[in-house]
Amino acid sequence: MSIAPLHSSPPLTAASGLREVHAVLDRCGGVDDVSTYAAASLIGELERAVARLQSMKLTLVARVDKADVAADAGMTGTAAWLAARSRTDGASAAKELRLATALDEGLAVTRAALGQGQLSTEHAHVIARATEQLPPGLDVEERLAIEQRLVAVAQRVDPIALRKAARRALESAKRDQTEVDAHEDSVLRSEETRALAATKLTLHDNLDGTITGHFTVPTLAGQILKKVIQQIASPRRFAQRAAKDAKAQAAQGGARDALTASELAEATWARFRTEDLEWSQKYGRAFVELLEHLPTDHLTRKVNATILVTLDHERLKAGLGAAHLDTGHDVSASQARRLACGAGFVPAVLGGQSQVLDLGRSQRFFTEAQRVALAVVYDTCAADDCDRPYAWTEHHHEDPWSTGGATDLDQAVPLCGYHHQRIHDPGYQHRIARDDRRKRVTFVKRS
Template identity: 60%
Template sequence: MAAIATVRTAPLGTVETLRRIDGLLDRLDTGDVRGGAAAALSLGEVDRLIARLQSVRLSLVAEADRSEIASGSGLTGTSAWLALSTRRDGGQAARDVRLAAALDSDLPATRAALAAGDVSTEHAHVIARATAQLPDGLSLHERAAIEGDLVRRARLVDPATLRKEGRRILSATERSRAEVDAHEDHVLRAEEEAALAKSRLTWHHNGDGTTTGHFTLPSLAAAILAKTVQQIASPRRFAQRAATVAKAAGAGTRAEVEVATWDAFRTADGDWAHRYGKAFVELLEHLPTDSLSGKVAATVVVTIDHDRLEAAVGAAHLDTGQDLSAGEVRRLACNAGILPAVLGGRSVRLDLGRQERFFTEAQRTALATRYDSCAAHGCDRPYAWSELHHEDPWSRGGRTDLAMAVPLCGHHHRRAHDGRYSHHVVTDVQGRKTVTFALRR
């Protein structure tokens, strides 16, 4: 009887294995994939292999973190080292380090599933976050059951669905519905508070009549904004307007009107991003300000000569520092949030003496025709940001007259009332004031 020899191959090292994979990719020919079914099968296999390689990568990150490799290079930590080594965003590098540490120490089932290519790194991030949010007092057995349930669901659903289900993951243990509901509520409240803390809005004037901005909002606020903009830009709304135009242009039958309407819609306003941009402009131009405290503080004041307004030729000036054409001012004159200050028009009583403690919105509007910015010397904060300060303090008998109003930004208004500083006001021949400050000795 012949003996059967068993050949055992020694496992390859990590570096050698990765080099062989790299070499095999050089020999890969995707041209041999024909047909949708074959492409789908190959795509699934690619995703599985990517997940397995991501598992290797995270294991290496965890080893680098344990070895404190960053300390030898003078960097602040593993996240900084990873960002520099892989040319990745610092925030993403920090997320990778946290996930690598969690997989290495607390999530054996998730680590095994990722290594097998059964789940993606996005799923692993969701599982790590869901288990980190679990309440104190759970046993090791309960935590293992919860992780196992999350891994099983990760094989079947996308990360967004898994994230929702993870909020009620206590149901995988023998906990009451009230406890599950309480945990879900706690997780949602924590997410909402964190989202609000991350809210940001920035903008940059490009110098060509446009402004570029970036915002980060809680998902609810973003959903409200998106639904509003989409409604304004919707084809149905556009079609109603275009149908009216088509009828007026002589389109006779209903079919002719529909064809003319949708032809106009397809050719108007370019792509969807542009349509949404125009819808956003329309939304901002019609924001109501009557319910705000200090309506004029949230109102754009447009200053223009009466003759220019009638002729629709020339420039108008905004209290935010920009200029507009006279024709654009005429378009905006009826919109909420736009207040025209027409020089040479009917006057409003603006001197109130001792009758009123605070300056009125009419006075604030009138001053927008004189000032572009805060009255403090060298300050370029726009007039729209300013607060009206009494040149002669009200507490000492000062009057709430237009001639006594000094627009100061919040910083300089506080300084005007700071006893450590003295200030001096100079009024020019056109009635504009300039305030200089000096530290008292």
């Protein structure tokens, strides 16, 4: 939905424009009477308006910083002055000031796109940081090409995906593959070094039988912990017990012994729901279970979670570029080589030895080898706009096994637990389309 003026108007000063914005907002009143469809359409336009106002604010912040208004007010610096004026914390104000300065001193394409509401300030932060990390020796045209490419990508993806694309920014400057890989590796190493420096753990005894803690760890370590906790808390751990209970009940009633997939799923969720806990509580208990089962009697150097890592064979040998994890995270190739020495990583090396990936009707479930193969293609669940990482997915047969479908790689559709349930839900229609090698699943609720 696009909102455009009915007729052109003369330009306003910034002060007059802001007064009109407030006046219009006052006239808008509440949004309680807005229909659901209208609300969904307006969200995007509201985000665009917010981005344009933030762009104006950043321009003003840069002006204030140049004039050293903070010194006139007797404050330590512009960040402190801004924190006081915007009633925010010093770290957030300093981050805003850095972006305002970067946009004022260059990044004209980014500044214009933000001013039009075509990207968010978080996108702009990523672009500013990426341009800071570019190697010396690039000329003005190359830097402009990189910025234009990043702005174009930012209009299609979220800041996390943009950050990944930015690591390979030299591709937009037509640099050779080795140089692109080396720059990506340098950026990842720099991120990992800063992450390690920021790592800390604090524990406080509450003297009531609990300990409260706070930690900051590198993303890789956090992803490993997150994956282990989710696996421990997963309702699928209840499947075996649910099946046993359901079979016992069926036997008492003289019913059949075997359960259908839908009956087993319902029994699993029924047992899972009996805990009556919030997800935070489930994760907390999973964390306790993890801590209580750590191998403290013989600590090893092995990573205590199985993570699928994908990288090109040549990059593995050279130790340059990035390796991709099935949690959606990237690590440097050199770190992947180090971690591969432990038992916690399953490597998917492109160009390496192949494995049998098509099983026909000989096997009901997809294998680990097939899962590794699909990790090269998918970062997330195959459902449209689902950002749950590939590591969370289950493999659905595009042609159902129950009607003769084969367990071949081409038939696999990775779906998170939620969308796997939706694809079997008669209340929804779905369509599977191909986008290059990847499949995309679109859901529509039946009326």
